[in-house]
Amino acid sequence: MTKKNEKAGNDLMKHIKPVIRHRLFIPIVFLIFLFLINIFIKPGFLKIGLGKDINGNPVLIGNIINILNNSTELVILAIGMSFVTACSRGQDISVGSTIAIVGGVVMRVLCGNETQPTELKAPVIVAFILGCLAGMLCGAFNGILVSRFNIQPMVATLILFTAGRSLGSMAMGGLKPKAVASFSYYGNFFPGFPIPTPILITAAVIIITCIAMKKTNLGLYTRAVGINDKSSRLNGIEPSRIKFMSYVIMGLCVGIAGFIQASRVQTVNPYTIVPGIEMDAILAVALGGNSLGGGSLNLPGSIVGAYTIQTLTSMLTTLNVNTNAIPVFKAVIIIVLVAIQTPAVKRLFGRKTQAAKPALGGGKESA
Amino acid sequence: MFKRKESPSDTTFLLAITIIMFVAIYALAIIFLGDKGFNKIQMFFNLLNENAALIVIACGLTVVMITGSIDISVGGVTALICTSCIVCLNNYGFNFYSSLLLALAIGLVFGAFQGFLIAYMEMQPFIVTLAGMFLGRGLVALIEVNQIQVHNEGFEKLSGSRIQIPFLGDYNKRGVFIQSKLEYGVVVAIIIVIVMYWLLKKTSLGRKFYAVGGNAQSALMLGINVKKTRFLAHLICGLLAGIGGFLYLFHTRSGSVQQATGLEMDAIASSIIGGTLLTGGVGNIIGTLFGVLASGIALFIVTAIGSQDPWWPQITRAAMLCFFIVLQSIILARKKK
Numbered sequence: 180m181t182k183k184n185e186k187a188g189n190d191l192m193k194h195i196k197p198v199i200r201h202r203l204f205i206p207i208v209f210l211i212f213l214f215l216i217n218i219f220i221k222p223g224f225l226k227i228g229l230g231k232d233i234n235g236n237p238v239l240i241g242n243i244i245n246i247l248n249n250s251t252e253l254v255i256l257a258i259g260m261s262f263v264t265a266c267s268r269g270q271d272i273s274v275g276s277t278i279a280i281v282g283g284v285v286m287r288v289l290c291g292n293e294t295q296p297t298e299l300k301a302p303v304i305v306a307f308i309l310g311c312l313a314g315m316l317c318g319a320f321n322g323i324l325v326s327r328f329n330i331q332p333m334v335a336t337l338i339l340f341t342a343g344r345s346l347g348s349m350a351m352g353g354l355k356p357k358a359v360a361s362f363s364y365y366g367n368f369f370p371g372f373p374i375p376t377p378i379l380i381t382a383a384v385i386i387i388t389c390i391a392m393k394k395t396n397l398g399l400y401t402r403a404v405g406i407n408d409k410s411s412r413l414n415g416i417e418p419s420r421i422k423f424m425s426y427v428i429m430g431l432c433v434g435i436a437g438f439i440q441a442s443r444v445q446t447v448n449p450y451t452i453v454p455g456i457e458m459d460a461i462l463a464v465a466l467g468g469n470s471l472g473g474g475s476l477n478l479p480g481s482i483v484g485a486y487t488i489q490t491l492t493s494m495l496t497t498l499n500v501n502t503n504a505i506p507v508f509k510a511v512i513i514i515v516l517v518a519i520q521t522p523a524v525k526r527l528f529g530r531k532t533q534a535a536k537p538a539l540g541g542g543k544e545s546a
Numbered sequence: 547m548f549k550r551k552e553s554p555s556d557t558t559f560l561l562a563i564t565i566i567m568f569v570a571i572y573a574l575a576i577i578f579l580g581d582k583g584f585n586k587i588q589m590f591f592n593l594l595n596e597n598a599a600l601i602v603i604a605c606g607l608t609v610v611m612i613t614g615s616i617d618i619s620v621g622g623v624t625a626l627i628c629t630s631c632i633v634c635l636n637n638y639g640f641n642f643y644s645s646l647l648l649a650l651a652i653g654l655v656f657g658a659f660q661g662f663l664i665a666y667m668e669m670q671p672f673i674v675t676l677a678g679m680f681l682g683r684g685l686v687a688l689i690e691v692n693q694i695q696v697h698n699e700g701f702e703k704l705s706g707s708r709i710q711i712p713f714l715g716d717y718n719k720r721g722v723f724i725q726s727k728l729e730y731g732v733v734v735a736i737i738i739v740i741v742m743y744w745l746l747k748k749t750s751l752g753r754k755f756y757a758v759g760g761n762a763q764s765a766l767m768l769g770i771n772v773k774k775t776r777f778l779a780h781l782i783c784g785l786l787a788g789i790g791g792f793l794y795l796f797h798t799r800s801g802s803v804q805q806a807t808g809l810e811m812d813a814i815a816s817s818i819i820g821g822t823l824l825t826g827g828v829g830n831i832i833g834t835l836f837g838v839l840a841s842g843i844a845l846f847i848v849t850a851i852g853s854q855d856p857w858w859p860q861i862t863r864a865a866m867l868c869f870f871i872v873l874q875s876i877i878l879a880r881k882k883k
Contacts, residue, residue, distance in 0.1 A: 270672065328875040331824045333616070333672075335871065337811060342864030345857035353855060458676055471670045501691060503803045507684030510677040514663070517674075523667045 202468045206483040209466075209516065213490045217242070221497060229373060239373045242493070250489030251377035252278075252436040255384050256456065257463040257485040259432030261478055262425040264464050266404040266418075267325050268473030269332025271426070274433050274457045276343020277317045281437025282447035283350030284313040290356035299359060307365075310441075311434030313350075317343070318430020325426060326419035340457075347449030358445040366442030377439050384435065388478060398476055401425060405473035459488055462509070466516055560821035560874060561833045568840040575847050582850040588726050589846070591711070597842045598731035599624070599794035601835060604813040604820075605742045606786030608834045611817055612746070613779040614759040614826025615664060615671040620787040621809035622682025623656050627791030628801035629686045635698040642701050649792035650785065656682070657784015658777075665776035679810070686803050693802035696795075705796050709733070731793040738789065743831045755779055759826025815863070816841055819870045823878075841866060 198204060217224045227241035256274055263271045288306040290296045317339055324335035365376050392398045400421050403411040408418035441447050465471055466487055467480025491512065495505050518524055575584040583589050603620050610617045627649045634640040634648060656678055663674045696702060708727035717723055746752035754775045757765040766772050794806060818824070819840060820833030841863055848859045 324871070328872060329879065330871055330875050334814075334818060334824050337815060337818075338864045338868045338871065340811060341815065341867060342861045345860040345864075349855070349857045349861075353857075458680075461672070461676070465670075465673050471672060501687050503687030503691065504684045506680030507688065510680035510684065513673060513677040513680070517669055518663070518667060521667055521669050 202477055203480055203483065205516065205519065206467055206480055206487060210483055210487045210490065213487065213494060217490070217494050217497075220494075232368065236368065236370045237373045238368050239375070244375065244378070246486065246489050246493050247378050247381070248375040249493065250486055251381045251439055252453065252456065253459055253463060253485040253489055254381050254482055255432045255436045255439075256460040257467070257481040258384065258388055258478060259429035260460045260464050261467070261469060261476055261481040262401055263332065263429045264405075264461075264469055264471060265473055265476040266401040266425045267332045267422050268405055269325075270457075270461045270464075270471065271321060271336045271429055272333055272457045272461075273317070273321060273336040273339035273343055274429070274436075274460055275453050275455065276340050276347070276457075277314055277430070277433045278437040278440060278456065279344045279347030279447070279449035279452050280317060280350060281310045281314045281347075281434050282441040282452055283347035283449055285310040285438055285441045286356050286358065286447050287351050289358045289362060290354075292352065292354070294354050294356045296356065297359065299362060303362060303365070307438050310438045311431055314432075314434030314437060315427050315430035318426040318428070318433065319423070321429075322423040322426030326422040344449045344452075347447070347452075351447070351449070355446060355448065360445070362442055363445050364442070366439050366444075380435065380439060384432075385482065392478065398478075402474060402476050405475070460485075462513060463488055465513070557821060557828055557830065560877065561830050561836075563873065564820050564833050564836045564840060564870075568836050568843065571840065571843050571847070575843065575850075579847065579850055584847075584850070588724075591726050591728050591732075593839060593842050593846065594732045594735075595729045595797070597838050598729065598735040599790045599797060600809070600812060600816065600842075601735040601790075601838050602738050602786050602793055603790035603809065604816040604834045604838050605738055605831055606783035606790065607810075607813045608817045608820070608822050608829050608831055609742065609746070609755060609786075610671075610779050610783045611814070611822045611824055612759045612826060612829040613755045613776055614762065615776060615779060616814070616824065617660065617675045617678075617780065617783050617787075618672065618810045618814075619656060619660065619675040619678030619682055620783070620790070620813060621806045621811075622679040622686075623653060623784075623787045624682075624791035624794050624806040624809055625686045625801070625803065626682040626689075627652050627788065628795040628798070628805055629689050629694065629803075631792070631795055632694050632696050632801045633689055635696055635701055636694070641698075642704055645701070646792055649795070650788040653784045653786070653788020653791060654781065655784070656787065657781045660784070661777040661780030664780060665773045683803065686801075686805075690801070691803065693800060696799045702799065704730070705799055729797065731796050734789065734793060738786065739831055739835050742786075746829075746831060751775075751778065756827055756829075759828075761827070812841070815867050818874075819867065821874070823874070 214224075221242070224242050227239060227243060229237055230240040232238045260271060260274070263269075285306045288301050288309050289299050289303070291300040321332075321336050321339060324330045324338070325332050328335075364370070365380075368375055400411070400416050403414070403416055404418045404421045411421075412418055440453060461471070463484035464481050466484035467477050467482070469475050469477050469480060488509070491508065492505060495508055496502070500508070572584075572590075603624070607617060607620065630652065631640070631645040631649055635645050640648065660671075660674050660678050663669045664671045696705070708729060711726040711728055746755065754765070754770050757768065757770055758772050758775045758779075762772050765775075791806075794809075795801065798805075814824075816837035817829065817834050818837070820830060820835070820837030822829030822834065844862050844866055845859050848862050
């Protein structure tokens with residue numbers, strides 16, 4: 180190789196390196212990769228058209244729209260989970276069960292004690308607020324256990340994980356009510372408006388989060404507490420309050436997600452609603468390049484991670500893979516994606532990373 | 547004899563509370579629910595029969611948790627073992643022993659693979675075993691989507707047989723003496739509890755588990771091979787998941803995708819009730835045994851009261867868990883002061 184070529188190569192590397200090293204590089208490359216596969220197996224994948232639903236209202240249809248629509252809950256939960264993971268160095272595994280509680284509360288408020296009410300018993304906004312309050316209450320319960328009693332997050336949230344679905348069933352009084360169609364606008368379409376409502380809600384949540392991150396010190400404080408709560412305390416941050424707050428934020432996210440989920444089919448089965456979504460949310464956070472050991476808050480990464488998981492799921496569904504067999508592919512992808520981000524592999528390629536945790540601390544879930 | 551420097555009183559205290567709780571719940575059940583069958587000795591043996599697999603799996607999780615790691619794949623591994631053993635027993639002429647070997651092999655492969663990724667690749671245990679859980683459950687769906695039963699004479703005969711306990715038993719309504727019956731799985735579970743107790747308390751490997759879980763950095767300075775110790779902990783957990791999964795199959799004789807859902811959380815909860823800390827370094831096999839029994843008897847009581855509402859068993863279990871977790875944290879906070 181001549182000197183000139185070498186120099187050109189170096190110049191090229193100078194431009195490429197920051198891109199490769201960017202924390203969003205792996206999640207986005209993987210998402211693009213999935214899109215390419217999708218386009219390959221289904222050429223019309225990217226097409227978005229205007230169709231009509233059963234009532235003759237114009238609606239947008241297309242694979243991309245479906246993915247955006249179906250990933251709503253996951254994206255919202257991934258945002259909350261990022262906060263929880265970043266500052267409490269552990270994960271909330273109760274989100275699926277808490278969604279069951281929220282769903283139960285929403286259905287009870289809307290339907291009262293009837294199984295087939297002809298009208299809504301309360302305005303939808305009341306149900307929404309009460310649902311969010313229920314979610315935040317559950318979050319506060321977890322938050323108190325984690326912040327005041329210093330219990331590891333996974334253990335603390337194991338309580339609601341165990342009880343949540345039963346509590347949701349209890350909230351509905353053991354009934355399986357179905358609300359009238361006007362409640363379905365929030366999980367599907369407003370009549371006459373072609374974009375699915377969940378996509379709008381997702382956009383709103385993402386925008387609000389962005390504003391909160393720009394205007395407040397929330398992100399900084401969360402990271403500080405996650406990296407070292409003793410030193411953040413010395414700097415005038417109250418770690419237990421930040422931790423508590425992150426769990427309440429998580430609860431709010433669960434409340435919104437639960438409301439949308441209840442609205443999608445206007446009925447809730449607490450025992451089967453969103454099975455295993457807590458694992459998907461944690462996976463989204465991990466795929467986004469956040470350390471599950473806390474201290475890093477990469478919200479765009481988590482959001483991209485959530486969309487990646489949904490794209491993968493819908494791709495496998497298109498390929499007629501049995502719903503129960505989808506986890507196999509997820510497992511392989513988790514291992515590969517997490518493995519290439521580990522310190523051991525990075526050392527193999529001779530890259531020094533600041534993000535790499537000390538080898539010994541890395542094996543622990545939380546300190 | 548050397549004594550551990552860390553005051554053992556607190557961990558002993560936690561163990562004592564678990565045992566007292568179990569005895570108290572059982573005594574109350576005998577007093578108030580005696581007519582529902584709790585005054586019969588067979589009830590106690592039923593408790594063991596129902597929970598033999600959980601005891602073995604919870605022992606494995608205790609070892610992993612003492613080392614400061616976690617394994618949430620055991621439920622998926624159990625489901626995989628049940629389904630694959632049934633398919634082999636029914637279609638490929640496997641007998642009892644070869645299916646046992648298959649179960650152990652599945653458990654060991656999962657344990658070794660996860661242990662390698664966690665210990666040597668320094669990946670986070672939660673994510674790795676989450677992948678293990680997905681893999682286990684997903685493979686079940688690839689093997690067989692529907693629920694299947696064992697149709698193998700030899701296996702069914704062994705699985706259906708019971709040990710008759712001499713001199714212990716109950717009188718039925720006609721006054722006829724019926725001997726108490728115990729499943730073979732319980733014997734295996736008890737042996738495993740004893741072996742694991744010996745391993746953790748009396749061997750150097752067991753002490754290494756505690757050292758690594760307590761503080762990996764100082765364990766390294768003591769000359770302990772931390773990575774190897776972590777790997778071995780996961781290997782043991784995998785082996786016990788294999789045995790536990792086989793006992794589960796031995797007890798239920800059926801397999802499905804949704805089988806043993808949440809078993810990992812039950813096992814973790816039992817270990818926690820028994821006084822094991824997820825932070826590592828603290829734990830006790832005997833506590834785990836009583837943790838399983840305590841939550842088992844609580845479920846029995848809820849079932850016996852016969853509440854019409856289906857939600858009470860899980861809520862009771864969660865309430866018990868909450869009580870123990872808060873209690874532990876208070877004791878630990880006191881200890882720090």
